[in-house]
Amino acid sequence: LDEPQTDPFEIARIAAAEIAELTGVTHHDVALTLGSGWGKAAELIGETTHTIPAQAITGFSAPALEGHVGTLRSVLLPNGKRALVIGARTHYYEGHGVRRVVHSVRTAAATGATTMILTNGAGGIRETWTPGTPVLISDHINLTADSPLEGATFIDLTDLYSKRLRDLARTIDPGLDEGVYCQFRGPHYETPAEVQMAKAIGGHIVGMSTALEAIAARQAGMEILGLSLITNLAAGIQKEPLSHAEVLVAGRQAEPVISALLARIVAAL
Numbered sequence: 001l002d003e004p005q006t007d008p009f010e011i012a013r014i015a016a017a018e019i020a021e022l023t024g025v026t027h028h029d030v031a032l033t034l035g036s037g038w039g040k041a042a043e044l045i046g047e048t049t050h051t052i053p054a055q056a057i058t059g060f061s062a063p064a065l066e067g068h069v070g071t072l073r074s075v076l077l078p079n080g081k082r083a084l085v086i087g088a089r090t091h092y093y094e095g096h097g098v099r100r101v102v103h104s105v106r107t108a109a110a111t112g113a114t115t116m117i118l119t120n121g122a123g124g125i126r127e128t129w130t131p132g133t134p135v136l137i138s139d140h141i142n143l144t145a146d147s148p149l150e151g152a153t154f155i156d157l158t159d160l161y162s163k164r165l166r167d168l169a170r171t172i173d174p175g176l177d178e179g180v181y182c183q184f185r186g187p188h189y190e191t192p193a194e195v196q197m198a199k200a201i202g203g204h205i206v207g208m209s210t211a212l213e214a215i216a217a218r219q220a221g222m223e224i225l226g227l228s229l230i231t232n233l234a235a236g237i238q239k240e241p242l243s244h245a246e247v248l249v250a251g252r253q254a255e256p257v258i259s260a261l262l263a264r265i266v267a268a269l
């Protein structure tokens with residue numbers, strides 16, 4: 001995957017074939033990437049029939065961070081559909097290149113998934129979002145200055161985060177707010193000045209994932225739902241300095257509630 005002459009889509013097909021081989025499941029309908037705070041959804045959406053350590057699959061690397069579990073699961077949903085649950089996110093800030101970042105999305109597409117649900121833990125710019133608030137992603141601003149697309153691939157990103165799926169999510173929780181997600185490179189949190197910039201250019205949520213993955217999912221023709229868990233307010237919006245430990249604690253506390261919400265959304269797909 002790191003060699004420019006290799007074909008990332010061919011490597012995704014190999015990964016999908018390995019998943020089929022290890023599970024006996026040759027088709028998945030929907031894929032979910034579970035970011036911090038969303039992990040419990042894996043158990044709530046249906047019956048996990050197979051769990052695979054992500055490192056066993058071509059192109060996936062070991063988890064880099066505490067709070068990020070490196071497994072892939074095949075889950076049988078109550079409606080008979082199949083979900084691929086990706087608990088192994090490679091972040092852009094790890095520096096392995098954008099191909100690694102979007103490999104799980106391309107692999108999900110290669111297993112047949114036509115719906116991609118991307119979740120994350122993120123910072124909120126709106127003061128009314130207390131830690132633990134789930135927010136629908138309505139659009140994004142990609143501040144990584146990078147793209148998963150290579151060469152002259154001019155794809156449209158209008159309605160990247162499906163209006164249909166956002167409306168469907170609001171039939172489950174009518175109170176769900178939505179906002180524009182800004183993907184920063186990280187791994188440091190933003191300065192208060194950068195948070196003000198994000199706000200000024202139309203952002204409401206700041207994080208370190210999701211946007212590049214959504215672009216790859218669009219390229220693969222998938223319908224995308226994006227959900228952020230607000231684990232804290234962004235720097236300068238909250239008085240206190242940010243800490244990764246607090247982000248993890250907020251995620252853990254909100255996990256049962258937001259995971260149950262996500263499970264209800266998946267059931268309604």
Ligand code: 6GU
Nearest residue numbers: 121122123206207208234
């Ligand atoms: Cl404030 N910023 C970023 N980039 N990611 C976060 C966050 C903030 N809080 C949780 N994740």
